[in-house]
Amino acid sequence: MTQKEGTRPLVAGHIDALKPYVPGKPISELRRELGIENIIKLASNENPLGPSPAAVEAMRAVAGEAHIYPDAAAFAFREAVSRKDGVPLDRIGVGNGSNELLTLLVRTFCQPGDTGVVCQYSFIAYRIIMQAAGLKWSEAPVGPGYAMDVDAILEAVTDTTRVVFVANPNNPTGTYMPHTEVARLARTLPEEIILIVDEAYDDYVRAEGHQSALALTDVRERLVVTRTFSKVYGMGGARAGYMIAPAEMIGYVNRTREPFNVNAMAQAGAAAALFDEDFIGRSVSVNEESRALLEDGLKGLNEEHGGITWIPSETNFLLVETSRDGAALNDAMLRRGVIVRPMRGYGLPEALRISLGTPAEIERCVKALGESLAEYDGGKR
Ligand SMILES: *Cc1c(COP(=O)(O)O)cnc(C)c1O
Numbered sequence: 001m002t003q004k005e006g007t008r009p010l011v012a013g014h015i016d017a018l019k020p021y022v023p024g025k026p027i028s029e030l031r032r033e034l035g036i037e038n039i040i041k042l043a044s045n046e047n048p049l050g051p052s053p054a055a056v057e058a059m060r061a062v063a064g065e066a067h068i069y070p071d072a073a074a075f076a077f078r079e080a081v082s083r084k085d086g087v088p089l090d091r092i093g094v095g096n097g098s099n100e101l102l103t104l105l106v107r108t109f110c111q112p113g114d115t116g117v118v119c120q121y122s123f124i125a126y127r128i129i130m131q132a133a134g135l136k137w138s139e140a141p142v143g144p145g146y147a148m149d150v151d152a153i154l155e156a157v158t159d160t161t162r163v164v165f166v167a168n169p170n171n172p173t174g175t176y177m178p179h180t181e182v183a184r185l186a187r188t189l190p191e192e193i194i195l196i197v198d199e200a201y202d203d204y205v206r207a208e209g210h211q212s213a214l215a216l217t218d219v220r221e222r223l224v225v226t227r228t229f230s231k232v233y234g235m236g237g238a239r240a241g242y243m244i245a246p247a248e249m250i251g252y253v254n255r256t257r258e259p260f261n262v263n264a265m266a267q268a269g270a271a272a273a274l275f276d277e278d279f280i281g282r283s284v285s286v287n288e289e290s291r292a293l294l295e296d297g298l299k300g301l302n303e304e305h306g307g308i309t310w311i312p313s314e315t316n317f318l319l320v321e322t323s324r325d326g327a328a329l330n331d332a333m334l335r336r337g338v339i340v341r342p343m344r345g346y347g348l349p350e351a352l353r354i355s356l357g358t359p360a361e362i363e364r365c366v367k368a369l370g371e372s373l374a375e376y377d378g379g380k381r
Contacts, residue, residue, distance in 0.1 A: 014134045021128055025339050034335065041339040042355040042365055045171065045201075045317050047234030049286060049358075051269070052279045055235055058272035059265040070264035077262065080271035081242050085214060090247040093254070094270075096261050098200060098228040098241030099125055101253075105224060106133050106163065108256045109194055109249070114162035119148045121173050121346055123198065126165040135162075146173040146311055146319075150185045157189065164189060167198040168213070169205060172346055172353045174313030179211045186213070186220040194249075196224045201315040203232040203280060204287055214244055221246055229266075231316060232283050233273040239263070240270040287316050290356040294318055297366030305373040317355045319343070324376055326350050332372035338365050 009016070024043030031039060071077075078092045095101035106129050110116075116137035118126045130137050140152035148170060157164070166185070169176040177185075182197065189195055197213035213225050224245040230236035240262055245253075262270075273279075291313065298320060302308035307323030322329055326349055330342040333352075343351040354365060 012134065014131055018128065018131055019345075021124065022345055024341055025334070027339065030334060030337070030339060034337075036337050039337040039339065040357060040361045040364060042317075042357045042361060043339045043341040043353075044236065045231055045315070045355045046236050047232060047283055047316075048290075048356070048361060049234060049279070049283055051234040051238070052273040052276040054276040054279065055229075055233065055238070055269035055273040059238065059269040062264050062268045066264065068264070070260050070262065070267055072259040074262055074267050077240075077267040077271045078242070080274045081244075084274045085244065087214070087244050088247075091244055091250060093243045093245060093250045093257075094262050094267075095241045095243070095257075096263075096266070097230060097236075097239040098198065098226040098243070099129075100239075100257075100261060101226050101241055101243045102126065102165075102196065102198070103129050103132075104253050104257050105194065105196060105243075106130060106135065108252050110135055110162050113160060115158065115160040117153055117156045117161055117164045119153065119166065119170065121146060121170070121348065122148075122165065123167045123171045124346060126167075130163075142173075142175075146170075146175050148175060148177045148181075150177070150181050150188075153185060154188055157193065161190075161193055163194045163196060165196050165198065167200065169201045169314040171200065171315065172317070172341070172343060172348070172351075173319050174311055174315045174317060176205060176207050176210075176314040178207065179209055179213075179215070182213050183216055183219060186216045186223055189220070191220075191222065194222045194224060195220060196226065198226045200226070200228045200231055202227065203284060204316050205314045206288070207314055217244075222249075224249065229270050229273060232280055233270070233276075234279075234283070235266070235269055235273060238266045238269050240266040242270075286358065287356050290359050290362045291318065293359050293362045294354065294356060294366065297362065297369075301366065301370050301373060304370065305377060308373075317353055319348070320352045320354055321348075322350050322352060322373075324350060324373070326352050329369075329372050329376055332375050333365075333368050336368040336371060338368040340365070 140156040143149040229240040341353040
């Protein structure tokens, strides 16, 4: 940034160096840009079935009371979490999406000079949040198959480490750290460090022996588990998330958060969504169906065009390696009305992350990807 000598810069260096989070392209934006209709978005890991119907009903029911401030203690929401997860109320904190909770945790517990540890190719929000707070961090390299590596995480820890972020399963790779490994990390990390396990995709995990990190609260005091309503519950637009942490930590976050951080509609919708078992079950089974369909489609595309691989996923998306320029393929997909997520920002310039939409959407996506590959390869000749 240029500035006159002697004047004070508008922002600190770490803010100036921040790159904004790049969200999935909204359908309305692509429609404006290309003037095409019939666009599908498989870019933000949203639930293709829409929101939980129970949540919609609960949100409608409170919309008429929108002139009243929400419950600052979010009692009904936290009470629902307490019943669902079997944890006491004073260990539950709620946020305007789980992203806000991650921000609050860093703001509340990290001081200047503290540092963080993240896994290579992990959710970019962790780094944005730390950089915004002026924190530095180190990256624990992943192992073969992009597997998150507990030994690498432990090796990345130093005297200044204050917080360790693990997304399990991880976004954007879809990889899963087995519970025994999460347990080993929880046991081995020095006790003053806060271990945050982000379980945004927990409901989708089908791995044998899977357990939430919530089972590890006896093993480790400073453990925070975060959950979101943006994925299986289909409420990304409503903004709600929660965390389970020691009561003392929840108490401190209650001092730093805004009193009305979760709006009344989101509170009511989230509480209802937690017990919409039918919807959760349907969402997970459609996800399984779509994953099998996409894997099949990718297999076919690989036979036809070559160079297509993907990482086995325990989530509602697949990270697809294309052996080609991901940005160019993404453009070709956009022109066909299919929005996926290019991964250059994650250091994976040849990869596309594809959310598991409905089976019909997946069929359309595979067709568009096939055409895009043909177009790309044709252009190269
Ligand atoms: C989608 C996602 C979230 C959800 O964030 P919200 O703020 O709750 O919408 C959190 N963590 C990971 C790893 C995600 O992929």
